[in-house]
Amino acid sequence: MSLLSDPARALSEYVSHASVSADSTFATGVSSAREFAVSRLKELGFAVEVVETPIHPVVLGTRGDPSWPHLVIYGHYDVQPPDPLDLWDSPAFETEIRNGRLYGRGAADNKGPQIVHMAALARVFEKHPDLPLRITYLIEGEEEIGSPSFNGFLNDHKEKLDGDMVLVSDTGSPSPEQLVITTGLRGLTALEVKVIGPKQDLHSGVHGGPLLNPLQALAEICASLHDSDGAVNVPGFYDSVQDPEDWERDELKKMPLTENQYAEFLGIDHFYPPKGFSPLESLRFAPTLEFNGMGGGYQGEGSKTVIPSEAFVKITCRLVPNQTADEITSLVKETIESRCPPQVRVEVKVTGGGDPYVVIPPGKPGADLDSPALLKKAFAAAENRIEEAFGTHPIYLREGGSIPIIGDLKRVVGLDSLLIGLFTNEDNLHAPNESFHLGIMDKAIDAFEKLFLDLADR
Ligand code: BES
Numbered sequence: 001m002s003l004l005s006d007p008a009r010a011l012s013e014y015v016s017h018a019s020v021s022a023d024s025t026f027a028t029g030v031s032s033a034r035e036f037a038v039s040r041l042k043e044l045g046f047a048v049e050v051v052e053t054p055i056h057p058v059v060l061g062t063r064g065d066p067s068w069p070h071l072v073i074y075g076h077y078d079v080q081p082p083d084p085l086d087l088w089d090s091p092a093f094e095t096e097i098r099n100g101r102l103y104g105r106g107a108a109d110n111k112g113p114q115i116v117h118m119a120a121l122a123r124v125f126e127k128h129p130d131l132p133l134r135i136t137y138l139i140e141g142e143e144e145i146g147s148p149s150f151n152g153f154l155n156d157h158k159e160k161l162d163g164d165m166v167l168v169s170d171t172g173s174p175s176p177e178q179l180v181i182t183t184g185l186r187g188l189t190a191l192e193v194k195v196i197g198p199k200q201d202l203h204s205g206v207h208g209g210p211l212l213n214p215l216q217a218l219a220e221i222c223a224s225l226h227d228s229d230g231a232v233n234v235p236g237f238y239d240s241v242q243d244p245e246d247w248e249r250d251e252l253k254k255m256p257l258t259e260n261q262y263a264e265f266l267g268i269d270h271f272y273p274p275k276g277f278s279p280l281e282s283l284r285f286a287p288t289l290e291f292n293g294m295g296g297g298y299q300g301e302g303s304k305t306v307i308p309s310e311a312f313v314k315i316t317c318r319l320v321p322n323q324t325a326d327e328i329t330s331l332v333k334e335t336i337e338s339r340c341p342p343q344v345r346v347e348v349k350v351t352g353g354g355d356p357y358v359v360i361p362p363g364k365p366g367a368d369l370d371s372p373a374l375l376k377k378a379f380a381a382a383e384n385r386i387e388e389a390f391g392t393h394p395i396y397l398r399e400g401g402s403i404p405i406i407g408d409l410k411r412v413v414g415l416d417s418l419l420i421g422l423f424t425n426e427d428n429l430h431a432p433n434e435s436f437h438l439g440i441m442d443k444a445i446d447a448f449e450k451l452f453l454d455l456a457d458r
């Protein structure tokens with residue numbers, strides 16, 4: 001019996017391979033998770049190639065005849081670091097099932113959803129070993145560090161990706177009863193800012209007074225980047241932001257989540273969306289500028305009378321159509337440089353980025369009439385099969401999160417993606433006690449089994 005006939009066990013084994021891409025001390029887990037993916041694909045009958053990249057190789061699996069409709073399935077075998085470890089109720093890489101959820105780092109992002117696809121294919125191929133559907137599997141190991149090798153990989157392997165569409169489950173849904181078909185992803189730009197003052201740390205009594213403290217200068221620059229409405233105060237930042245379409249606002253109203261419930265989930269009393277957007281709108285339709293980490297000076301116990309020589313902040317912006325990462329990166333960089341007081345120096349390093357992505361579902365206003373038959377078929381089938389398995393009609397919504405390579409696949413090989421959200425807010429992505437809902441897993445396997453059959457050319 002193949003491991004995939006027991007999806008919870010398969011997921012448990014996949015999660016136990018600690019594949020933290022950001023940290024080289026996890027190299028063994030990264031390669032054993034990759035081997036796990038390779039073995040499952042081979043079991044499913046795929047020809048598998050492990051393609052080397054400068055960091056973590058890509059798993060490329062292929063099956064089927066070039067004359068069949070061609071589906072590309074994307075996933076990532078890497079996971080986020082498990083820290084802070086002491087906040088986990090069970091060890092991050094020793095899975096535990098509690099209350100119908102499987103706990104462990106990567107359970108939801110993205111190993112559980114990958115097991116859903118694979119388990120559904122296992123059932124399909126058992127009954128229909130010659131199913132006329134060509135599939136190319138692409139499972140990368142650098143998604144959680146921004147996919148630095150992916151564009152190189154794409155350029156070298158373009159010809160293998162002459163498919164009709166991509167299928168991805170690496171986005172969210174509001175509840176186990178209500179799924180979302182994701183129609184867009186925010187883009188991202190990442191910057192590291194360093195403010196540099198005196199040539200070394202100084203005694204704040206011996207030298208305090210005559211000079212500008214780099215932490216103070218940095219705090220003032222950071223404070224200037226939003227105005228009192230919560231909007232990003234970078235000239236031009238909103239110039240290319242598109243208003244959401246009417247149908248998108250209508251879909252958002254179908255979300256079974258009220259502002260109050262969301263505030264309670266977050267543990268906050270007051271929202272602070274930028275002017276012009278409601279809290280739930282701002283998450284999907286507005287761009288952001290966030291401070292992800294800030295430092296300088298003394299961070300240890302007690303006090304230390306020091307003027308630090310340097311201070312830093314890490315910033316990311318989430319981008320929406322039609323902003324581009326290049327455009328926003330230069331606007332933010334120039335604004336920060338222009339706001340640096342003359343008494344200190346500032347260095348802005350760009351550390352990554354990707355453009356936003358949208359796919360308008362066939363039938364909605366503005367949809368691409370020339371999109372491949374397989375994509376049109378897939379959206380219709382997904383809607384039906386999800387409704388059948390979950391008892392509710394899926395909602396069509398853009399996401400707040402980013403998967404930069406989805407835009408790259410569109411740009412480089414012209415492929416649009418059908419993104420079916422299988423994780424929920426309660427899954428704690430990137431946080432302690434990440435889990436995957438096993439009820440969603442079971443229903444989703446039923447839905448995907450039928451969806452794959454619908455896609456085949458029969
Ligand atoms: N699966 C997430 C993306 C995601 C999260 C989509 C939530 C929808 C809702 C993905 O693994 C991820 O975390 N992406 C990073 C991208 C970054 C590392 C370049 C993100 O969004 O921060």
Ligand code: MN
Pocket residue numbers: 076109110143170
């Ligand atoms: Mn992910």
